[in-house]
Amino acid sequence: MSLAEEAFEDLYEHAPCGHLSTLPDGTIIRVNRTLLELTGYEPGELTGGMRIQNLLAVGDRIFYETHFAPLLAMQSVVREIAVDVRRADGTRLPVLLNAVMRDDPRVIRFCVFAATDRREYERELLRARQRAERSEAEARELARTLQRSFIPPALPRIPGLQVAGAFRPAGDGDLVGGDFYDMYETDAGWALALGDVCGKGVEAAVVTSLARYTLRAAPIREPSPSAVLSALNRTLLHERAGRFVTAVYGQLVPADHHFRLTLSLAGHPPPLRARGDAVGEIGRPGNVLGLLPKVRLTDVEVELAPGDAVLFYTDGVIEARGGEGLYGEARLRHLLSASRGMEADGIADAVVNEVVAFQSGLPRDDIAVVVLKIPG
């Protein structure tokens, strides 16, 4: 025996991985020493008609038949398959299998790498990923639940007036934003609040809740929209909210077929009113809330007549950015003019759909709109 032949034999028998050869149906015809040492079988025990499938745990056996064997038949080589081998003493050995199918003679050759530590590490990674996915799902659910609390589940029914609200969170809705709106009955009529808390995330959400509930409670003591917004300003400063808020607040009082709308603006884009072919802003600019101890706010009173439509919105609408630049107020005026014949919910949907489409379906900021429409 030459030195080279002896070296080959020794290389096979004592290779640093298990070697195992089978017929195409898996019947084991040859194994090396390393494999016997890894698995604890005696020489001859594995080559007496046993198949490689019998060496595998049952789940892995199904995987072998449904994935491994077809792959091997189709591409003659399969790599890095993780399975458990059943040892002679009944314990399991995690291994990685590589295999090649040879045509002449028709045999399958397997390399068997013991992989106990690596598989344990991979299981750790898998568990970590599953934990991360669970946490992510919980965080998303939390964000959506919080967000839902910023807008009422339904707007009030008001005789002689259609009202509709629409909201679309930024991105895919994973990050809770600061847009909110609300509408409810008061002693004199109805109140409408719509606003935007600066920033996103949990801290912004806390301020958004504070703003919404302050605006709900304030009208009981405060007579006018500007006084309600001033009360919110005091609360934000007193609570050291640390974030500024823009808002529009209006009071609606029915009068025959008309409605009288008194509204005040605090750093917020003025609502648009469509009357006939004309679209115009209503309200007078006022200071943003949560920054200054004293704010300058003005109440403006307008009459809403049959056929009129009023659009309240947050800056996520006009500051939407797409391939054509900023969406802007001009586009919004045009859209309101074109859609003023629709019912209130049709107009609200049209605005949100157009602004979302303008940003290729993925808005960068929250979008909130409320539409009032007196049927003509």
Added chain:
Amino acid sequence: MSVMVRNNVRITGRPDGRPMVFAHGFGCDQNMWRLVAPAFEDEYRIVLFDYVGSGDSDLSAYSPERYSSLQGYAQDVLDICAELDLSDAVFVGHSVSAMIGALAAIREPARFGALVMVGPSPRYIDDESYVGGFSAADIEELLESLDSNYLGWSSAMAPVIMGNPDRPELGTELTNSFCRTDPDIAKRFATVTFMSDNRADLSRVPVRSLILQCSDDVIAPVEVGKYVHENIPGSELVLMRATGHCPNLSAPEETISAIKAFL
């Protein structure tokens, strides 16, 4: 999304021939038929496809609700039949597809003229005196095995696999590609397959049926093949010399001649 793209439908063979639909089982895709289907091209109109969630199907069409039972997969088959306006088709189903074909034939008998079931099992888990070959714990183990063997699936590869090849250089390196899909979908398909119980449907199969049973098949043992044969009225059973679960790959000649003899 058209059904043709959604299910990666491939049509070959004789355009005016009797339709012959080949359906893959759990694990891989229509490539499972590459050694068998060509033998029927001279006479039949061959229809190959991937179920949604397998092979080159449109993964975005996968919905856990629709595919929560084998009926959802049967709907894929019926959608394809409707799209191609098939009638009197020969349906050749491997593994779980044998039962999917049976369910489709029960729902729309006029579409099918013959059913070839390769390694069928109406229920994989033992139940009192019925021997399916597996316990529920075995199936849990399979799900773990699928978790450890993502077959090269990773978030970096997903865009390539889902048909958005911004990185064509990856395309040539796709190993294990015939049997790879999103591991989450694979696990759901495994659960639906191995938890199914369609024993009660067997007696309702309305078409001529052939059962091809391998010797030594750990997925569908001989007793299960005999059970299917005894419960489908008028069915034929052929015990093959081929071993394992995939005679369509390991013994294509024997598979082809058994199907030809039946037809």
